[in-house]
Amino acid sequence: MASWPIDIELPLPGETLELDIQHRKICLRRSSDNQLELTGEAYKQGVVIGGSPGMTTARFLPSLGTMPLLIFPKSKLLCPSHQSFEVAFSVPIYIVMGFGSEEKGFTRVIDFPPMRVPRALYGPVDSGIICRSVQTEIYHSLDAARRQTSFSEETSSETGESNPFLSAPPPAVLAIKLENTTSEPLDIIKIMAPLAHLTLYEEGSDLLTNHLRMKLLGELEAELTSTGSPTPDSTPLRDLNGNPVIPDQRPTLFAHNYKQKTGLEFGF
């Protein structure tokens, strides 16, 4: 069972370390005591990374990226009046790499995004927010989503220094309790989760986000709140230096049924 963070010893001066991260082959070569060179398919020209002489370890952590998350359920999601139910979605993760040592601490160096990071605009075209877009299946429960997305030991094979959790990390599962407080059934076409509201938890080999509650307040408006740990046994992931990451508990309002203007409405 994987346990984040994943620590891999950095090569000695003159030596190289090959890794497979998010389906990308990378090569770390230690050119001197305090410099490493990163090469690979995505870094053809190479990246020279400076560091402290005492850095001995590369530390890897999953992350939800740097942009707010805009989730588009693949199926239509209808929430009847005065009803509440839970759904879950899968969210591809980033891998954050940091260098350092246990004694001196770790510094974030580079983020490896998933193979494809689609983006979308939340809000009007003149003032919206650029988000990371996720088009995902709707799972009826957290457990159902975990069964689908869970890391499969049989299909993975650890070769050399590569770690299957780095090469093909399973997506994180995000569970949301939907509550329709209105007297009308409501469609949900999107869920906008600010990054400050989301943190990652770990249970076994599964990655989960904190549990969210989405209260539908009207035809357009919804309120999103973090309700803490997704399961009693899950543990929150800490940052590179082992410090806890605390999600924002304040509720945020967003438009769950806002239909974007594409310019077609105004003719040619």
Added chain:
Amino acid sequence: MIPTILLQLTPPKPATTTPPVEAIPLPPLPADATIFERLLHAMGGWQAISPYLTAILILLVGYLLAKITHKVIQRIDRPGITTHTITVLQKLAFYVIIGGAFILALQKVGVKLSNLLAAAGIVTVAVSFAAQTSVSNVISGIFLLFDRPFSIGDTIKVDTTLGVVQSIGLLSSKVRTFDNLVVRIPNEALLKSTIINYSLVQVRRIDISVTVSQEADLIRVRELLLSVMREHVSVLDEPAPAVLTDLTTETGVVLIARVWVLSSEFVQIRSELTTSVIELLKTEGIPRPRQYWAHVEN
């Protein structure tokens, strides 16, 4: 009128100056007086020239203070304060300090503020005739600084000039074009022109116009175009890509594919998508119109 003003600026006259300093008769010059002492005596002694020296000192101190303030404001580095705001503050502070020093200096040499204001009105009329274009540019510059149709660093298009705004001066603004030429545009011309500002929004729409033969399967073409656009990683999922059948011409049917992208990636993605669309239609054997094929509308 102008000679009157000049008379008022000449030293002490009872009607237009501050109460005159009590005149003390100058002692006669000794026979062995130096050239400097003789010069000083000829000018009326220290008492007579000290107001002028003080005025010069005030102007110098004012200029130095204005320069220092200009530099201090330039060092402001706080979130929310843009280069444009800093430029406006710099110019405002510089001219206020210089103006204040100038008024103080004039008062020191005995010019009353009320007379100065009256004179300023007349001078303004005179200058307005003489330097109509410059004054118009200055006023336009002030409007540009406060109305902010664009800021320093914005990408704008004025008539045929497309580039990044480098500076907004009182008389003219400078725009650096993308082939690295600096174009100086008079502020008056800027105020009168239609300006397209490309930096105000973070997303832009690309329209790709595709003409296919009237015999082509339009539904398939539409699906193909949508697939090309959805597959491109930089195309925004929302607002979602769309394909519309625009019109039928003698050469074929015109379809318009519309996608939204980040403004910063506009040119690159437009080029990539156009290439992909042309290649795909070739590969899929979509019948061509009689002449041409795809062009991009900007």
